[in-house]
Amino acid sequence: MRGLLQLFAAYGGFLAFFLLEATSLVLIVQYNHRQKDIFNNSWGLLTAAAEKQVDNITEYWGLKARVLDLQARNIKLMEERDNARYSTAVYRDSLQADSTAPMFTFIAANVVSNSIISANNSLRLDRGAADGVKPHMGVISSDEGLVGIVRETAEHYCRVMSLLHSQSRIKASIRRNGYFGTLAWNGGDPMRMQLEAIPKHAEVAVGDTIQTSGYSQIFPKGILIGKVESAKLGPGENFYTITVKLFNDLSKVQYVYIVDNLMRDEHEELDRAEDE
Amino acid sequence: MIHITRFFAFYIFQVLILKRLSIGWEGPVFFNFLLYPMFIFLLPLRTPQVVALFSAFALGILVDMSYDSLGVHAGASVLTAYIRPWVLGWLEPRDGYNVNYSPNKARMGAPWFLRYASILMAFHLVFYYSLDAFSPVYIVDILLKTLYSFPLSMIFVIMVAYIFDPEA
Structure with a gap:
């Protein structure tokens, strides 16, 4: 008071x-x-x-x-695409109706950490073994392009070897004519990679689109990677030296999809048989 | 005692005579004669602020009842009474005030009183027309109405100051 x-x-x-x-x-x-x-x-x-x-x-x-909703819808659409499905159409007595079985599915993930400056870069994603992530699965960007390949998984996280890694080797082909080679990174510019082992009889033009070849079973066929920036054939060499400018900027990748090949076990079985 | 008399004198003069002299309502040309704020000007210097505020409010409400604008004059009067100490502070003579007197013409001299009354009247008119328009959108109207009404109201203030010229 x-x-x-x-x-x-x-x-x-x-x-x-x-x-x-x-x-x-x-x-x-x-x-x-x-x-x-x-x-x-x-x-x-x-x-x-x-x-x-x-x-x-x-x-x-x-x-x-x-975002979760859109990721789910994107996965649905990606699963429906031809390059994600296994064609069961076989010619017997008469042509069967064209039918397909699911081959690739996708797991949406977010980038937790990323690096681009060292010679061996890696990323960390917030999905792990609990979500079905296994080593050797491919990782693609939610925009266009590739990100890397899963190396190790923990319960809730996984470590991804970035495309920008001195040991990264991606089987890639030229979209226009199908010649395939290996995509590698020699360090330096995070927007440019080298396409090796394209034979000298192949016709390569600046501006050709590079896509995944689908031979590795890690990525579906036909995912766009980049464009040919320069193609050189040194005197007496049998293979081109091709510089590819990537479509996606790995320094700002945020949302990714982990590629899950449902027929992976069959391929591993065949690999083992080959080794024996 | 004289202030209570003055209270009613200003009130009656305002509502019976000056109200009829006001011209126009809508539009920028609007003449209003407001004399009653002079009651606030002439309150003794030692008046406690609470008393000043309440008497200003009471006079404003009474005027409002005749003008059929309940709250507008009262709000302006209370604001005027509230800023009076600051205006007195700005105009304080070198040797200070004698707190027993009112700040009127007889005590303070004509030039001082004119300045003092002009400042407070200008504030009062801006407050009054702001509350009347009730939106900053009409700022031009508010200032124009203040400009027109200010000299007319001051004529009456000066007339009263010269005719009565009380010492209290």
């Missing part, structure tokens, strides 16, 4: 002013039509603006669910 009195003694003028001014404003709004209309209109605008802000914030919260 004493404190309240002291407060009133110190700020009495201001409190009285505030009280009386507030009373006046209430009276103005209550008993004057024009001011009442203005007040209601302004109040409406204010609440509308506030609601819009709240909407924006809740929309932002909803983005996560939206």
Whole structure:
């Protein structure tokens, strides 16, 4: 009580002013039509603006669910594409109806950490063995292009050998004529890789699109990788030296898909038989 | 005692005579004669601020009842009463005030009183027309109305100051 009195003694003028001014404003709004209309209109605008802000914030919260939803839809579409399916059409007595079985499926993942500056770069993704990720699975970008190959998996995370790794070897082919070679990275520019082992009788032009060949069973066939930037054939050499400019920028990759080959076991079985 | 008399005198003069002199309602040309704020100007220097605020509010409400604009004059009067100490602070003479008197023409001299009343009247008119328009959208109208009403109201303030010229 004493404190309240002291407060009133110190700020009495201001409190009285505030009280009386507030009373006046209430009276103005209550008993004057024009001011009442203005007040209601302004109040409406204010609440509308506030609601819009709240909407924006809740929309932002909803983005996560939206990304998951879009990833699921993308996976559905990617699974439907020809390069992700195994064709069971076989010519017997008459041509059977063209039918396919699922061959590739995809696991959406987010990049947790990434590097591009060393000679052997790797990424870490937030999906692991618990989500069905296994070593030697391919990783593609949610835009266009490749990211790398899974090396090790933990329960909830996996480590990916980046395309930009001195040991990365990707089987790639020229989209226009099908000649295939091996894509490697010699360090340096994170936007450029070298396509090796394209024979000298192949016709290579600057601007040709490079895609995955599908021979490795890691990536589906026909995923776009980049464009030929320069193709050189040294005197007396049998293979081109081709520089490929990548479509995707690995320094800002954020959403990726891990490629799961459902027929992987069969290929491994054959590999073992070959080794014996 | 004289201030209570003055309270009602200003009130009656304002609502019975000056109200009829006001011309126009909508549009930029709008003449309004406001004399009653002079009551606030002439309150004694030692008046506690709470008392000043409440009496300003009471006078404003009474005027509002006649003008059928409940709250507008009251709000402007309370604001005027609230800023009065600052205006007095700006205009303080070198040897200070004698707190027993009112800041009127007889005590402070005509030039001082004119400046003091002009500043407060200008504030009061801006407050009044702002509360009347009730939106910053009408800022031009507010300032124009203040510009037109200011000299007219000041004529009456000066007339009253010269005719009555009380010492209290």
